[in-house]
Amino acid sequence: MNDLIPIVNKLQDVFNTIGSDTVDLPQIIVVGSQSSGKSSVLENIVQRDFLPRGNGIVTRRPLVLQLVNVHDSEDEKAEEFGEFLHAANRKFVDFSEIRREIENETARVAGQNKGISRSPIHLKIYSPNVLNLTLVDLPGLTKIPVGDQPTDIEKQTRSLILDYITKPNSIILAVSPANVDLVNSESLKLAKQVDPEGKRTIGVLTKLDLMDAGTNALEILTGRVLPLKLGFIGVVNRSQQDIVGNKPMSEALKAETDFFRHHLAYRSIASRCGTPFLAKTLNNILMNHIRERLPDMKARINSLISQTQQELLSYGDPTLDGKSSRGALILRLLTKFSNDFISSIDGTMIDISTKELCGGARIYYIFNNVYGAALESISPCSNLSVQDIRTAIRNSTGPRPSLFVPEIAFDLLVKPQIRLLESPSLRCVELVYEELMKICHNCGSQELGRYPRLHAKLLEVVSDLLRERLTPTSTYVESLISIQRAYINTNHPDFIGGGGAISDLVKKNEKKRKEYEKLKKTNVNAGNSLHHANGSLTDGQDHPLSSESLKESSGSRDLSIPNGGNNSRDSFLTYFFGSGSKADRIVLPDQPAPTRNGSFSKSAIDIGELERKLDNGAIIDEAVHLTEREEMETQLIRSLITSYFNIIRKSIQDLVPKAVMHLLVNHSRESVQNRLVEELYKEELFTELLQEDENLASERQKCKTMLEVYRKAFEIMNEAM
Numbered sequence: 032m033n034d035l036i037p038i039v040n041k042l043q044d045v046f047n048t049i050g051s052d053t054v055d056l057p058q059i060i061v062v063g064s065q066s067s068g069k070s071s072v073l074e075n076i077v078q079r080d081f082l083p084r085g086n087g088i089v090t091r092r093p094l095v096l097q098l099v100n101v102h103d104s105e106d107e108k109a110e111e112f113g114e115f116l117h118a119a120n121r122k123f124v125d126f127s128e129i130r131r132e133i134e135n136e137t138a139r140v141a142g143q144n145k146g147i148s149r150s151p152i153h154l155k156i157y158s159p160n161v162l163n164l165t166l167v168d169l170p171g172l173t174k175i176p177v178g179d180q181p182t183d184i185e186k187q188t189r190s191l192i193l194d195y196i197t198k199p200n201s202i203i204l205a206v207s208p209a210n211v212d213l214v215n216s217e218s219l220k221l222a223k224q225v226d227p228e229g230k231r232t233i234g235v236l237t238k239l240d241l242m243d244a245g246t247n248a249l250e251i252l253t254g255r256v257l258p259l260k261l262g263f264i265g266v267v268n269r270s271q272q273d274i275v276g277n278k279p280m281s282e283a284l285k286a287e288t289d290f291f292r293h294h295l296a297y298r299s300i301a302s303r304c305g306t307p308f309l310a311k312t313l314n315n316i317l318m319n320h321i322r323e324r325l326p327d328m329k330a331r332i333n334s335l336i337s338q339t340q341q342e343l344l345s346y347g348d349p350t351l352d353g354k355s356s357r358g359a360l361i362l363r364l365l366t367k368f369s370n371d372f373i374s375s376i377d378g379t380m381i382d383i384s385t386k387e388l389c390g391g392a393r394i395y396y397i398f399n400n401v402y403g404a405a406l407e408s409i410s411p412c413s414n415l416s417v418q419d420i421r422t423a424i425r426n427s428t429g430p431r432p433s434l435f436v437p438e439i440a441f442d443l444l445v446k447p448q449i450r451l452l453e454s455p456s457l458r459c460v461e462l463v464y465e466e467l468m469k470i471c472h473n474c475g476s477q478e479l480g481r482y483p484r485l486h487a488k489l490l491e492v493v494s495d496l497l498r499e500r501l502t503p504t505s506t507y508v509e510s511l512i513s514i515q516r517a518y519i520n521t522n523h524p525d526f527i528g529g530g531g532a533i534s535d536l537v538k539k540n541e542k543k544r545k546e547y548e549k550l551k552k553t554n555v556n557a558g559n560s561l562h563h564a565n566g567s568l569t570d571g572q573d574h575p576l577s578s579e580s581l582k583e584s585s586g587s588r589d590l591s592i593p594n595g596g597n598n599s600r601d602s603f604l605t606y607f608f609g610s611g612s613k614a615d616r617i618v619l620p621d622q623p624a625p626t627r628n629g630s631f632s633k634s635a636i637d638i639g640e641l642e643r644k645l646d647n648g649a650i651i652d653e654a655v656h657l658t659e660r661e662e663m664e665t666q667l668i669r670s671l672i673t674s675y676f677n678i679i680r681k682s683i684q685d686l687v688p689k690a691v692m693h694l695l696v697n698h699s700r701e702s703v704q705n706r707l708v709e710e711l712y713k714e715e716l717f718t719e720l721l722q723e724d725e726n727l728a729s730e731r732q733k734c735k736t737m738l739e740v741y742r743k744a745f746e747i748m749n750e751a752m
């Protein structure tokens with residue numbers, strides 16, 4: 032059972048090698064305010080002078096003190112010496128050297144300015160006079176900074192102490208001087224914070240010899256003032272005068288024993304007072320504590336081992352000797368990458384997202400929602416003002432008078448409208464390309480993370496492949512639009528045609544006429560005039576195209592054009608309006624007819640004004656009133672453009688996604704694997720491609736060391752149990 036403390040010491044040594052505190056080892060933590068006598072207690076336990084002394088704060092780094100009991104052999108006295116972790120190969124036989132080493136080591140890390148450091152000093156003392164114990168001496172609690180101490184010294188010290196005593200496996204040795212009221216004991220206050228039930232706190236009362244005459248601490252020592260499960264132990268250390276006078280430790284211990292034996296108040300409890308009893312009790316407490324905690328610690332180490340093994344596995348196996356295994360690895364990673372790329376597009380990825388659209392589904396969304404909506408939002412006659420249409424009609428008739436709506440004007444006007452489809456179509460190609468780029472960034476196994484160069488190369492090759500496909504796809508889509516603009520097929524079965532356009536217009540105007548008649552009646556009844564001074568209508572600028580005149584214009588011919596029944600040489604507009612004088616027949620009775628020389632009558636347009644406009648480069652003034660014929664022509668042209676544009680839009684909306692799928696998506700999907708192998712499966716590249724991430728390699732090494740430590744710790748515990 033006495034072997035349990037060395038077991039913990041061994042564990043401590045093992046964990047010290049990695050500076051890890053993942054396992055909370057049982058240890059005794061010495062806590063007390065400055066000058067409460069902590070160092071004196073420790074020195075008494077060790078029975079040697081080895082700790083630094085001086086004014087103000089002396090202990091400025093935690094001192095982890097492992098006491099190892101060594102037995103004298105039959106013919107040889109056991110050697111008494113100290114050993115520091117930071118100077119492992121040096122034996123300190125002279126204890127004043129130990130003191131100097133602690134002072135130097137403290138100054139080295141914590142500086143000269145009385146500041147404190149959290150980094151502990153590890154000291155092992157081998158002696159036949161000690162019981163196996165592990166104690167941690169911490170800087171004393173101080174209220175007021177002295178000299179050039181930092182202003183928050185109290186906060187720093189408090190937090191350092193709390194770090195140690197909060198761990199449930201720590202036993203708190205709370206040192207309080209007996210000549211100060213116990214309620215003011217800083218160490219007990221701190222201990223209560225982390226151990227309110229007093230289960231793992233042991234109280235030590237120092238300076239019992241300095242209590243006022245007539246007072247004693249019997250009540251405290253017998254546990255009647257503050258109930259601590261591990262009790263209170265009184266000690267008497269050397270006074271400052273004893274230290275200055277170099278009073279030997281053995282004498283001091285004898286004096287302490289005498290003090291308790293002969294003290295009136297304490298003699299009844301003398302056997303439970305003094306440093307030897309304290310050392311024995313601490314040894315027992317620590318051993319019991321270790322025994323109690325060992326199974327838990329073992330379980331914790333066990334789980335740490337499996338966690339670390341898991342972590343190590345995630346870093347992969349670094350031993351890739353043999354060229355064939357490197358090739359196989361590269362091939363596996365390439366295949367996984369291209370399979371991921373393909374299945375992302377196909378929507379067959381295993382870890383498919385439920386939060387947002389991804390891969391193929393996003394491409395579908397681009398086609399239907401983004402691209403579809405963009406095309407739908409284009410108005411067939413957008414940017415086509417009445418003036419544009421009039422100008423086109425006039426330009427297409429050249430110097431001759433405009434006798435009918437010429438086909439050439441329709442051609443002229445519809446082509447730029449078709450061009451409006453180009454920009455959203457090219458944007459659709461780009462969006463799908465961007466989506467494919469995004470997809471490839473999410474491809475590849477976790478293992479690929481180990482090889483940043485390979486990963487970068489994979490992305491580069493796929494990006495190149497996609498970029499290569501982008502231009503031909505965009506060019507093809509562009510040419511789809513150009514093709515549509517190259518030939519305006521007015522024979523398209525779905526095209527409204529001139530007949531359809533006119534009958535639409537008739538219907539529309541008939542409706543307007545009826546509305547107008549109705550409105551006129553109501554107004555006449557109400558005594559209002561609907562006429563302008565010159566007799567034109569105030570409303571209904573689209574003067575109704577009279578059904579009579581249409582009947583007349585159609586003559587014996589049917590207005591509706593049978594599908595495909597048109598002679599291609601005939602202008603479909605001529606078909607309705609006829610040629611030459613026939614066109615006059617559809618001119619409405621009150622329309623200003625063009626004069627012989629082709630100009631319009633002055634009653635409709637101010638010629639002088641028009642000439643001025645022409646001189647200025649303008650075409651037709653916004654304010655110019657359209658004649659009824661012009662109005663009708665404009666409406667017809669608009670309706671024809673709308674019908675034709677809708678046909679082309681439908682066809683483009685159908686063809687562009689097909690082209691994108693064929694030329695960009697499917698092509699890259701099918702050639703990705705081959706391309707990757709072609710570009711990267713080259714033996715001369717293997718070394719470069721399989722260069723591991725530096726951080727990962729060092730993480731793996733760290734993890735390996737940890738695993739070794741945990742395994743070692745587990746072995747040590749197995750020996751004990």
Ligand SMILES: Nc1nc2c(ncn2[C@@H]2O[C@H](COP(=O)(O)OP(=O)(O)OP(=O)(O)O)[C@@H](O)[C@H]2O)c(=O)[nH]1
Binds near residue numbers: 070089266
């Ligand atoms: N008379 C008497 N003096 C004591 C006793 N314990 C400690 N002292 C004196 O109190 C002073 C402070 O003791 P230390 O052991 O240095 O106290 P400490 O808590 O280690 O101080 P810091 O490390 O500076 O926080 C020293 O002069 C000791 O000689 C005691 O039981 N009786």
